[in-house]
Amino acid sequence: MPAPAIEAGPSLFSHVGRYDVAMIRDPETLAALRDGVARFVRDRLIPNEALVAETDSVPEPIVAEMRALGLFGLSIPEAYGGLGLTMEEEVTIAFELGRTSPAFRSLLGTNNGIGSQGLVFAGTPEQKADYLPRLASGELIAAFALTEPGSGSDAASLSTSARRDGGHYVLNGTKRYITNATEAGIFTVMARTDPADKSAHGISALIVERETPGSRSASSTARWATVARTRATSSSRIVESRRRRSSAAPRAPGSRPR
Numbered sequence: 001m002p003a004p005a006i007e008a009g010p011s012l013f014s015h016v017g018r019y020d021v022a023m024i025r026d027p028e029t030l031a032a033l034r035d036g037v038a039r040f041v042r043d044r045l046i047p048n049e050a051l052v053a054e055t056d057s058v059p060e061p062i063v064a065e066m067r068a069l070g071l072f073g074l075s076i077p078e079a080y081g082g083l084g085l086t087m088e089e090e091v092t093i094a095f096e097l098g099r100t101s102p103a104f105r106s107l108l109g110t111n112n113g114i115g116s117q118g119l120v121f122a123g124t125p126e127q128k129a130d131y132l133p134r135l136a137s138g139e140l141i142a143a144f145a146l147t148e149p150g151s152g153s154d155a156a157s158l159s160t161s162a163r164r165d166g167g168h169y170v171l172n173g174t175k176r177y178i179t180n181a182t183e184a185g186i187f188t189v190m191a192r193t194d195p196a197d198k199s200a201h202g203i204s205a206l207i208v209e210r211e212t213p214g215s216r217s218a219s220s221t222a223r224w225a226t227v228a229r230t231r232a233t234s235s236s237r238i239v240e241s242r243r244r245r246s247s248a249a250p251r252a253p254g255s256r257p258r
């Protein structure tokens with residue numbers, strides 16, 4: 001008997017398309033961007049490495065320069081104010097950023113990667129219009145909250161729950177090692193929406209805004225910041241955090257609609 005067809009939604013196609021067309025579109029523009037980032041790293045970031053390690057924060061004037069260079073929106077589509085780089089182009093820029101402390105790239109990294117790409121691939125038009133322009137400009141910092149005290153590599157075993165309550169989801173759980181947790185304005189939180197399903201299929205991704213009642217972020221220990229020489233990676237406790245249902249999702253890849 002033939003295997004059943006696998007249905008691919010529009011978001012899956014856009015994901016595949018992004019990587020299929022991974023080639024340099026305009027070498028001169030890319031070279032100008034790469035050279036500008038290289039100068040920024042040499043003249044502004046490397047001289048501030050010691051200060052960042054000491055204070056565990058990137059000085060605001062440097063963050064403003066990062067915003068002006070478009071570094072928060074490297075991977076976000078141009079339609080939402082980003083540079084819309086292909087993966088190959090983005091890697092070229094990442095090589096330049098890799099010449100300095102990872103602390104700087106951590107601040108940018110979530111907006112270009114795990115903090116925004118769920119929205120790019122699977123967000124609703126309203127969610128994209130609401131969040132992506134602010135993520136691309138760096139006005140808003142994104143975080144991705146998957147890891148928990150009892151769940152790391154085996155991510156599908158996570159225990160944070162999201163229970164429907166009328167027009168809201170009620171979240172309960174604790175996350176840890178969340179990059180930019182103390183700076184982020186929005187968190188993509190992975191939580192179990194089907195308590196009966198202990199596999200990854202029982203998990204959904206919910207957008208939680210920092211100001212949501214019940215959400216708290218604790219700063220990391222000094223030891224972590226010193227040893228890793230990277231930015232604070234923090235614990236976030238979500239206690240009875242209420243999300244309007246219209247703001248929930250995108251779903252985790254492969255998960256079923258709830």
Ligand SMILES: Cc1cc2nc3c(=O)[nH]c(=O)nc-3n(C[C@H](O)[C@H](O)[C@H](O)COP(=O)(O)OP(=O)(O)OC[C@H]3O[C@@H](n4cnc5c(N)ncnc54)[C@H](O)[C@@H]3O)c2cc1C
Pocket residue numbers: 143144145146147151152153154176177178179180228230233
């Ligand atoms: C700098 C940094 C930033 C991070 N940022 C984020 C973030 O933004 N959001 C987020 O959700 N998480 C983040 N994490 C967490 C990261 O995803 C987890 O650390 C990772 O999933 C591993 O989980 P764990 O630390 O609990 O280690 P564990 O899963 O406990 O693993 C410990 C060790 O055991 C090994 N191991 C585990 N399972 C097996 C197995 N079955 N067989 C053999 N060996 C095994 C692992 O390889 C590892 O060496 C970050 C981590 C770091 C270090």
